[in-house]
Amino acid sequence: xxxxxxxxxxxxxxxxxxxxxxxxxxxxxxxxxxxxxxxxxxxxxxxxxxxxxxxxxxxxxxxxxxxxxxxxxxxxxxxxxxxxxxxxxxxxxxxxxxxxxxxxxxxxxxxxxxxxxxxxxxxxxxxxxxxxxxxxxxxxxxxxxxxxxxxxxxxxxxxxxxxxxxxxxxxxxxxxxxxxxxxxxxxxxxxxxxxxxxxxxxxxxxxxxxxxxxxxxxxxxxxxxxxxxxxxxxxxxxxxxxxxxxxxxxxxxxxxxxxxxxxxxxxxxxxxxxxxxxxxxxxxxxxxxxxxxxxxxxxxxxxxxxxx
Numbered sequence: 001x002x003x004x005x006x007x008x009x010x011x012x013x014x015x016x017x018x019x020x021x022x023x024x025x026x027x028x029x030x031x032x033x034x035x036x037x038x039x040x041x042x043x044x045x046x047x048x049x050x051x052x053x054x055x056x057x058x059x060x061x062x063x064x065x066x067x068x069x070x071x072x073x074x075x076x077x078x079x080x081x082x083x084x085x086x087x088x089x090x091x092x093x094x095x096x097x098x099x100x101x102x103x104x105x106x107x108x109x110x111x112x113x114x115x116x117x118x119x120x121x122x123x124x125x126x127x128x129x130x131x132x133x134x135x136x137x138x139x140x141x142x143x144x145x146x147x148x149x150x151x152x153x154x155x156x157x158x159x160x161x162x163x164x165x166x167x168x169x170x171x172x173x174x175x176x177x178x179x180x181x182x183x184x185x186x187x188x189x190x191x192x193x194x195x196x197x198x199x200x201x202x203x204x205x206x207x208x209x210x211x212x213x214x215x216x217x218x219x220x221x222x223x224x225x226x227x228x229x230x231x232x233x234x235x236x237x238x239x240x241x242x243x244x245x246x247x248x249x250x251x252x253x254x255x256x257x258x259x260x261x262x263x264x265x266x267x268x269x270x271x272x273x274x275x276x277x278x279x280x281x282x283x284x285x286x287x288x289x290x291x292x293x294x295x296x297x298x299x300x301x302x303x304x305x306x307x308x
Contacts, residue, residue: 050066126186203253210250
């Protein structure tokens with residue numbers, strides 16, 4: 001081990017004795033009364049020492065004030081280097097920082113809040129505007145006039161390049177308009193699957209409500225059908241007394257508010273009591289004459305034998 005390494009591990013005497021200087025610097029940086037007792041020192045190098053003080057500030061359990069002092073070579077005065085608040089071994093630390101996009105949860109948005117969508121969001125894909133589509137997709141050509149008449153579409157003279165505007169009917173853009181595709185971005189296949197999984201977890205056939213339901217939503221009169229591919233498996237509940245009112249529900253979901261649910265059965269009758277205290281049983285004081293095993297007789301000999 002070299003002499004320089006030994007000197008760096010041995011605290012400088014003047015720097016180690018500068019406890020009052022370090023405490024004053026910590027109290028100046030901290031709030032009054034939050035700097036505790038001196039808890040030790042560490043040699044950071046030649047003539048560089050860090051003093052540690054307990055932190056009494058609420059919410060900073062296990063933290064400590066670290067004040068680093070230094071002394072120049074052959075100097076007799078110790079100077080202040082830095083003051084920081086550092087966590088100790090048992091310090092209470094904040095959780096690891098998570099980006100806002102990962103911290104956001106359903107229901108967190110309020111009035112006036114804006115949620116920017118990433119340009120590379122996998123749930124979305126570009127829509128179809130139809131403006132940049134080449135012929136014959138942009139408009140119907142003259143060669144398809146007969147088909148256009150059969151379909152009752154609009155036809156303008158000239159090629160699509162000479163038209164001032166794209167015809168409103170009979171074009172790919174018009175079809176996209178009807179299908180809801182003429183937007184900057186639409187749901188991708190991944191976005192559809194994610195939404196379907198989320199709705200099915202909340203209002204799907206495996207929920208306790210659906211398991212106890214008398215029938216599924218597919219046969220309920222309160223179900224509002226939706227279009228698109230999701231309409232094959234989901235709909236909107238319109239029953240104000242249903243727990244899913246106004247929500248997207250699976251066709252296999254169900255609840256007690258089904259439109260065709262049977263009339264509520266009558267409450268079950270209680271079992272008859274083991275001891276009936278509402279009746280009185282007759283208990284004769286003397287047995288009847290004809291209750292014996294031997295028929296009644298008037299023979300005196302038989303009567304002497306004690307038979308009844």
